[in-house]
Amino acid sequence: MIYFKKVLKKIISPYRIAGSLFSSQYALMLEYRAEIVLWAISGVLPLIMLGLWTGAEARVLAGITKEDITRYFISAFIVRQFTAVWVMVSFEEDHIEGKLSPFILQPIYPFWRYFFSHVAEQFTRIPFVLVIMIFLFIGFPQTFFIPSNKELIAAIIAIFSAFCVRFILHWTFAMVNFWTERASAIERVLMIPYLFLSGLVAPIETFPESVRAFALLTPYPYLLSFPAKILSGANVNLLQGFLCLFLWGSLFMFISFYAWRNGLKQYSSMGA
Amino acid sequence: MFKTLLSTLNIIRSFWSTGLASELEYKFNFYFEIIAVIGNLIGSLFVLSLFYSPGATLGGWTWSNALIVLGIHTFLDGITISILQPNLSRIVRHVQLGTLDFVLLKPIDAQLWVSLRMFSPWGIPSMITGFLLIIYSLISSTYALRVSTLIVGILMLTCSFLILYSLWFLIASTSIWFVKVWNATEVLRSLLVAGRYPVSAYSAPLRTIFTFVLPVAFLTTVPAEAILGTSTGIMILSSVSISIVFFVISRYFWRYALRFYTSASS
Numbered sequence: 001m002i003y004f005k006k007v008l009k010k011i012i013s014p015y016r017i018a019g020s021l022f023s024s025q026y027a028l029m030l031e032y033r034a035e036i037v038l039w040a041i042s043g044v045l046p047l048i049m050l051g052l053w054t055g056a057e058a059r060v061l062a063g064i065t066k067e068d069i070t071r072y073f074i075s076a077f078i079v080r081q082f083t084a085v086w087v088m089v090s091f092e093e094d095h096i097e098g099k100l101s102p103f104i105l106q107p108i109y110p111f112w113r114y115f116f117s118h119v120a121e122q123f124t125r126i127p128f129v130l131v132i133m134i135f136l137f138i139g140f141p142q143t144f145f146i147p148s149n150k151e152l153i154a155a156i157i158a159i160f161s162a163f164c165v166r167f168i169l170h171w172t173f174a175m176v177n178f179w180t181e182r183a184s185a186i187e188r189v190l191m192i193p194y195l196f197l198s199g200l201v202a203p204i205e206t207f208p209e210s211v212r213a214f215a216l217l218t219p220y221p222y223l224l225s226f227p228a229k230i231l232s233g234a235n236v237n238l239l240q241g242f243l244c245l246f247l248w249g250s251l252f253m254f255i256s257f258y259a260w261r262n263g264l265k266q267y268s269s270m271g272a
Numbered sequence: 273m274f275k276t277l278l279s280t281l282n283i284i285r286s287f288w289s290t291g292l293a294s295e296l297e298y299k300f301n302f303y304f305e306i307i308a309v310i311g312n313l314i315g316s317l318f319v320l321s322l323f324y325s326p327g328a329t330l331g332g333w334t335w336s337n338a339l340i341v342l343g344i345h346t347f348l349d350g351i352t353i354s355i356l357q358p359n360l361s362r363i364v365r366h367v368q369l370g371t372l373d374f375v376l377l378k379p380i381d382a383q384l385w386v387s388l389r390m391f392s393p394w395g396i397p398s399m400i401t402g403f404l405l406i407i408y409s410l411i412s413s414t415y416a417l418r419v420s421t422l423i424v425g426i427l428m429l430t431c432s433f434l435i436l437y438s439l440w441f442l443i444a445s446t447s448i449w450f451v452k453v454w455n456a457t458e459v460l461r462s463l464l465v466a467g468r469y470p471v472s473a474y475s476a477p478l479r480t481i482f483t484f485v486l487p488v489a490f491l492t493t494v495p496a497e498a499i500l501g502t503s504t505g506i507m508i509l510s511s512v513s514i515s516i517v518f519f520v521i522s523r524y525f526w527r528y529a530l531r532f533y534t535s536a537s538s
Contacts, residue, residue, distance in 0.1 A: 038455035042462040051478035052469055057328035139477075185304035192308060196315035206322050 021112060025120035033124055040128050043084065046076040047136075049201045062206050068234070070143040072203055074136060075155075075231035079224055080200065081129050082122050083163040087114045088187040091174040096181065104264070111171060111260075118167060151233055158227035161242065165249040166223050172256040178263030193218060199225030219248040283380065288391035291358070295392050302394075309397040313405075316342055316468060323473075331473030338470060339409035340496040344429070345468045347402025348436055348491060352461070354395030356437065359387050360444035360457065367447050370535045383526050387441060406499070415500060424508060425499035431515035432491045436464075438518035439486075441526065448529040467492040490514055 029036065050073035053059050054066055091114065094100045103110040137144045147155060173190060176183040195201065198220040204212055215221050226241040320338060323330040330338055363386050366372040376382050410417055443456045463486055466474070471482050471489040482488040490511050497503035 035455050038459050042455070042459045044459075044462055045465060048463075048466045048478070051466075051474045052323070052330075054475050055473065056323050056330060058323045058325045058330075061325055061328050180300060185301045185308075188308045189304055189311065192311035192315055196318060201319050202322050206325075211318070 017108060018112070018116065021116040022120055025113075025117040026123060029117070029121045029124045036121060036124050037128050039084070040081060040125055040132075043077065043080045046073045046080060046200060049073060053202070058206065064203065064205065067143065068232070069203065070140065071145055071232035072228060072234070074133075074143065075228040076200060076224060077132075078129060078231060079159055079162065079228045081125055082159050083166055083223065083227075084121070085118065085163070085166050085170045087118065087167060087170045088174045088190075089184055090114060090117075091171075092177050092184050095177045100267075104267075111256075114171070115167060118163070122163075145233065147231055147233055151230060154238060155227055155231040158230050158241065158245075161245045161249070162223045162227050165219060165245050165252070168249055168252045168256060169219065172252045172259060175256060175259035175263050178259075178266045193220055194223065197221065198223055199228065219244070222248065280384070284388050287389050291390040292393055295394070305394045306397055309401055312398075313346070313401055316346070320469070323469075331470045333470045333472070334413070336409040336413040337496065337500060340406050340499060341470050341492050342468055343402045343405030343409065344432070344492045344495050345402070346405060347399050348432065348467070350395035350398030350400075350402060351433065352395065352436070352440075353398060354392050355388070355390075356440045357457075358390040358392040360440050362386070362390065363444045364447045367533070372533065373535055376530070376533075382530070383441075383523065386444075387437070410499075417499070418501065421499060421501040424503070425495055428495035428498040428503070428508065428511055431511045432495050434515040434519050435487055435490055438515075438522040441522045442518075445522070445526045445529045448533050464488060464491065470496070487514055487518075 050070060053069050053073070059066075059069055091100075094103070100110070103113060170187070170190070173186050174183065176186055197215040197218055204215060204221055204225050207215060222241055222244045226236065226245070229236045230238070230241075320330075320335075320342060324335050324338075329335075333341070363372075366375060366386070375385055378385060439460060440457060443460055446456070466478075466482055467488045471479055471493040474482060479489075483490075494503060494507055494511050498508065
């Protein structure tokens with residue numbers, strides 16, 4: 001019986017840790033809801049680009065209808081809201097200020113602490129995104145659309161997977177902090193292909209053939225365009241998309257584990 | 273009058289040379305900034321080219337004219353990185369730590385001090401790129417630049433800088449009440465991205481917003497039109513008056529905000 005309890009405890013404990021990490025981070029994030037609203041507004045780029053693409057002659061020439069482009073960019077806006085990642089900035093701050101040391105002493109991979117703080121932040125964004133959606137649909141009633149249940153479930157899974165891959169990618173590069181100060185400069189560089197290749201500013205279909213082929217070789221289109229297309233009800237190859245997300249995620253997971261182990265050997269916190 | 277101006281310029285010069293010296297310690301940043309600027313340029317040109325697929329134009333602007341708008345935006349972005357961001361983000365810190373006391377006690381205009389204290393070199397690559405883009409598009413188009421349009425263009429650019437500065441400063445001033453407004457400037461930056469493209473390319477509701485609510489049109493499109501000699505007298509006049517109004521408002525707002533400043537410990 002005692003043995004059984006022990007096993008049960010071992011099975012349950014990760015869930016308990018995850019639960020308490022999530023709820024504490026959620027409470028923390030609720031404190032900053034005014035700030036989070038501002039962060040959310042700063043993800044307005046897809047809506048600005050929507051204003052450009054609806055009137056662009058290039059859209060007509062590419063054979064994309066007004067409804068399609070509107071749905072695409074509104075979906076892209078939603079995906080962007082729930083895939084925001086700032087782990088490089090927090091990690092750099094914690095590393096420089098020496099806050100990382102107590103985290104390392106805890107019997108849990110610090111990765112999870114940052115991960116759950118991001119997930120918790122996404123939950124605080126939900127009401128805000130709903131309000132924006134209501135305003136958008138009042139303003140542009142002809143764009144109103146409700147994805148089917150199947151699409152919605154696929155989209156939610158795709159958005160969460162895209163977030164996870166993006167998080168792992170940034171976590172991997174955050175490891176650079178162990179070797180140099182101010183790794184946040186890397187984030188600025190990392191943002192550039194995301195900005196231009198992910199489909200945030202233009203649908204992938206409008207890219208010239210060669211650029212599109214190149215973009216699809218990078219992880220970026222799967223981080224934004226893929227979930228956004230599912231959400232907007234477009235035809236997408238689900239299997240290929242999820243497979244690419246999985247492969248990219250695993251690759252960076254592997255690199256980040258390796259970097260973490262080597263980085264820790266390198267690590268000397270403030271004052272040590 | 274002339275003497276005070278000269279001494280002010282002298283003060284700014286010494287501010288900036290010390291600021292420069294402290295920033296140049298981070299050489300690692302320099303390489304990344306260069307990569308970021310080049311990457312951004314290629315990306316922006318690429319996206320712009322998507323709108324110019326064969327047979328298409330954007331808002332009635334030719335490719336090389338649209339490049340001028342992009343160039344002005346890049347240039348202003350450089351100024352933002354070099355001057356606006358490093359200085360105005362510090363207002364927030366001054367209020368948080370209560371060190372704004374020391375600024376207010378100095379025998380120099382407080383707005384001048386908080387606005388021009390720092391100069392970060394990281395915006396220079398953007399400024400140069402923006403400038404080169406403008407020159408390139410002027411050379412590549414058949415348009416012959418006249419002295420008169422150049423002067424008006426420079427005047428419009430000055431106005432757009434004044435507007436940009438005033439917008440930033442207005443938001444930064446609100447930190448006296450809200451302390452943490454750094455995110456608000458991030459919102460402003462993300463909205464100003466709209467200035468990469470000529471304002472006539474946007475749909476009607478956005479065009480109205482970008483002209484009358486958030487003057488994005490006066491930041492990039494109007495100066496570009498002035499350089500090209502296609503701007504109307506009304507536009508030039510409204511640009512000058514809007515910039516003056518914005519600047520005066522920002523100044524009064526700062527003074528008004530200071531009345532509510534109660535140091536950190538009191």
